[in-house]
Amino acid sequence: MPSFFCLYLFRYLIRLNFMEHNLHLYNTLTRKKEKFVPLNPPLVGMYVCGPTVYSDVHLGNCRTFMSFDIIYRYLVHLGYKVRYVRNITDAGHLEGDRDEGDDKFAKKAKLLQVEPMEIVQKYTVGFRDVMALFNTLPPNIEPTATGHIIEQQEITKKIIENKFAYEINGTVYFDVEKYAKSNNYGELTNRKLDDLLENTRELDGQDEKKGRLDFALWIKAKPEHLMQWPSPWGMGFPGWHIECSAMSTKYLGEKFDIHGGGMDLQATHHTNEIAQNIAYCGKSPSTYWLHTNMLTVNGARMSKSAGNSFLPMELFSGDHKLLSKGYNPMCVRFFMMQTHYRSTLDFSDEALQGSEKAYNRLMESYKTLQTLTASPASKENIAALEKKCYDAMDDDFNTPVLIANLFEAIGIINSANDKRITLTQTDIDSLKRIYKHFVFDVMGLKAEEENGKANRALEKVMQLVLDLRAKVKANKDFATSDEIRNKLTEAGIQVKDSKEGATWSI
Ligand code: AMP
Numbered sequence: 001m002p003s004f005f006c007l008y009l010f011r012y013l014i015r016l017n018f019m020e021h022n023l024h025l026y027n028t029l030t031r032k033k034e035k036f037v038p039l040n041p042p043l044v045g046m047y048v049c050g051p052t053v054y055s056d057v058h059l060g061n062c063r064t065f066m067s068f069d070i071i072y073r074y075l076v077h078l079g080y081k082v083r084y085v086r087n088i089t090d091a092g093h094l095e096g097d098r099d100e101g102d103d104k105f106a107k108k109a110k111l112l113q114v115e116p117m118e119i120v121q122k123y124t125v126g127f128r129d130v131m132a133l134f135n136t137l138p139p140n141i142e143p144t145a146t147g148h149i150i151e152q153q154e155i156t157k158k159i160i161e162n163k164f165a166y167e168i169n170g171t172v173y174f175d176v177e178k179y180a181k182s183n184n185y186g187e188l189t190n191r192k193l194d195d196l197l198e199n200t201r202e203l204d205g206q207d208e209k210k211g212r213l214d215f216a217l218w219i220k221a222k223p224e225h226l227m228q229w230p231s232p233w234g235m236g237f238p239g240w241h242i243e244c245s246a247m248s249t250k251y252l253g254e255k256f257d258i259h260g261g262g263m264d265l266q267a268t269h270h271t272n273e274i275a276q277n278i279a280y281c282g283k284s285p286s287t288y289w290l291h292t293n294m295l296t297v298n299g300a301r302m303s304k305s306a307g308n309s310f311l312p313m314e315l316f317s318g319d320h321k322l323l324s325k326g327y328n329p330m331c332v333r334f335f336m337m338q339t340h341y342r343s344t345l346d347f348s349d350e351a352l353q354g355s356e357k358a359y360n361r362l363m364e365s366y367k368t369l370q371t372l373t374a375s376p377a378s379k380e381n382i383a384a385l386e387k388k389c390y391d392a393m394d395d396d397f398n399t400p401v402l403i404a405n406l407f408e409a410i411g412i413i414n415s416a417n418d419k420r421i422t423l424t425q426t427d428i429d430s431l432k433r434i435y436k437h438f439v440f441d442v443m444g445l446k447a448e449e450e451n452g453k454a455n456r457a458l459e460k461v462m463q464l465v466l467d468l469r470a471k472v473k474a475n476k477d478f479a480t481s482d483e484i485r486n487k488l489t490e491a492g493i494q495v496k497d498s499k500e501g502a503t504w505s506i
């Protein structure tokens with residue numbers, strides 16, 4: 001009886017906490033901001049499409065995963081018990097999203113003359129390392145497509161049984177036009193079937209599928225194909241979309257709360273995922289669909305194929321022709337949060353420099369906060385400021401507004417430090433709580449106390465070295481100047497010379 005009472009009380013308190021907050025999120029499916037009402041509070045199921053691990057993740061991919069990290073962190077902060085599933089696509093992703101072209105893994109494996117699973121291992125490890133550097137929390141479950149071949153086949157069998165898919169010569173296709181007779185196929189992008197048909201190329205004699213929008217659930221493998229598995233339809237491999245239906249259903253059930261990914265996945269991958277789930281079990285998988293907007297370079301989407309991608313490691317080292325220096329991962333994380341996740345964000349060296357300054361101010365102010373002394377009275381309303389921080393996050397995770405509120409906090413801290421205003425102990429404690437909850441727990445930034453001290457000392461030493469080098473260069477002693485640069489390179493420090501002078505990065 002007492003334990004039952006405790007559980008009841010616990011649930012009641014948790015509900016009270018959720019009710020106090022009024023989290024609203026933009027649902028792509030309904031094209032509206034909606035109040036967040038989970039199916040089984042305090043539990044929340046969230047599935048995010050993960051990386052295709054055939055090459056290094058670029059900064060655009062990282063933006064999407066960092067955005068969902070903040071969403072995850074805020075849900076946890078509100079007291080929800082989140083099961084966060086993010087898959088690893090390690091098979092079945094062809095070069096064209098509509099099942100055309102080569103298999104991305106097989107192509108890379110052939111090129112490098114290694115096993116496809118070596119490619120998968122290398123880039124999965126690289127992805128996790130980068131995510132850790134950005135202080136992005138690991139998901140609770142990180143399932144792989146190759147680990148769920150049976151589940152994908154079972155769902156495919158059931159879709160055939162329900163007459164929404166057909167097999168031709170070892171490949172199984174989803175019958176989109178048949179499905180669209182009783183369901184709204186284009187609901188996620190608000191597009192009519194006729195428009196979709198009009199914008200898709202007509203079938204020619206080479207095509208074996210029946211309808212031009214039909215997509216593959218299972219693909220027959222040629223004998224030389226490197227990754228293939230036995231199936232009721234012969235040797236083959238799964239289509240790309242079916243893996244997410246199989247893994248989300250397995251770990252979150254037929255109906256869960258949040259499904260996320262980048263906006264580029266909306267029209268094909270997620271549209272097909274919804275169709276597969278409804279054809280399989282009659283249920284649309286997720287209540288809320290969240291999509292992150294793209295990181296761009298000069299207005300063009302950053303992508304591997306466009307050749308305009310920046311790798312996180314290039315950014316940390318500054319080793320890229322468009323960068324003047326290297327940037328701390330936390331400063332890059334902060335840069336991402338200065339824009340709302342549903343807006344595009346243009347990447348540039350200047351924008352990063354601006355973020356670095358703002359990020360440093362945020363962290364300097366945290367140090368100042370630790371040194372403030374309390375007064376008996378104050379005219380500041382820190383409780384109202386704290387509420388504004390929650391309001392910003394409750395409004396579809398609006399991090400730029402949250403940051404504006406944090407800069408209000410910085411103003412208060414600096415004014416108190418300059419003795420222009422006074423703060424009570426309660427005010428100081430509330431400001432510390434704002435930092436803890438919003439800067440560290442939710443935004444996932446790290447105060448690099450000790451590192452910070454060492455970095456500042458190194459900055460001074462390097463300035464001294466570069467000044468001395470400039471002097472020897474001015475005296476035309478190029479041998480010594482080159483020797484200094486080479487010795488620094490050996491020590492892992494890269495020096496870049498430009499018209500404005502020399503800069504360095506680790
Ligand atoms: P991929 O590895 O290509 O499957 O992509 C992994 C995730 O990164 C997906 O959710 C994509 O939508 C997302 N993504 C790809 N390019 C960008 C970009 N330029 N900006 C933001 N997200 C992106």
Ligand code: ZN
Nearest residue numbers: 049050244269
């Ligand atoms: Zn997916």
